[in-house]
Amino acid sequence: MDSETFVKKALPKIKKLIVKTLYNKHKLTQTEIANKLYISQASVSYYINDLRAIGSFEMNEKIVKSIEIFADRITNEKISKKDLEEFYEEIRNSI
Numbered sequence: 749m750d751s752e753t754f755v756k757k758a759l760p761k762i763k764k765l766i767v768k769t770l771y772n773k774h775k776l777t778q779t780e781i782a783n784k785l786y787i788s789q790a791s792v793s794y795y796i797n798d799l800r801a802i803g804s805f806e807m808n809e810k811i812v813k814s815i816e817i818f819a820d821r822i823t824n825e826k827i828s829k830k831d832l833e834e835f836y837e838e839i840r841n842s843i
Contacts, residue, residue: 749843760801762815762839763787767795769819776823784822786829811839 749758766785770776771792778796782789794800807815818835821827 749840751840754840754843758807758840758843759836761807762811762836763791764795764801765807765812765815766819766822767792769816770823771796774819774823784827786832811842814839814842 763785767781770781770784771778776784778789778792781792785792791800
């Protein structure tokens with residue numbers, strides 16, 4: 749998938765799944781999630797309330813599982829912005 753399509757269609761869905769996993773499974777607050785993902789608390793709220801990342805991009809089970817594992821990792825350790833960007837790139841390359 750080319751970078752522009754990934755950023756517009758896939759990345760928002762990936763962030764949404766990470767946010768919802770951190771919020772629902774790990775019970776992190778919106779502020780904690782925002783800090784871990786280097787995004788605003790307002791963005792976190794939009795993802796949680798399904799006001800962002802509404803579209804037709806579908807993820808296969810392997811990608812969903814990778815995202816859930818990464819969300820578990822984020823919960824347990826400090827992830828740098830570079831690590832986060834590298835994870836997004838790995839997902840892009842697997843699509």
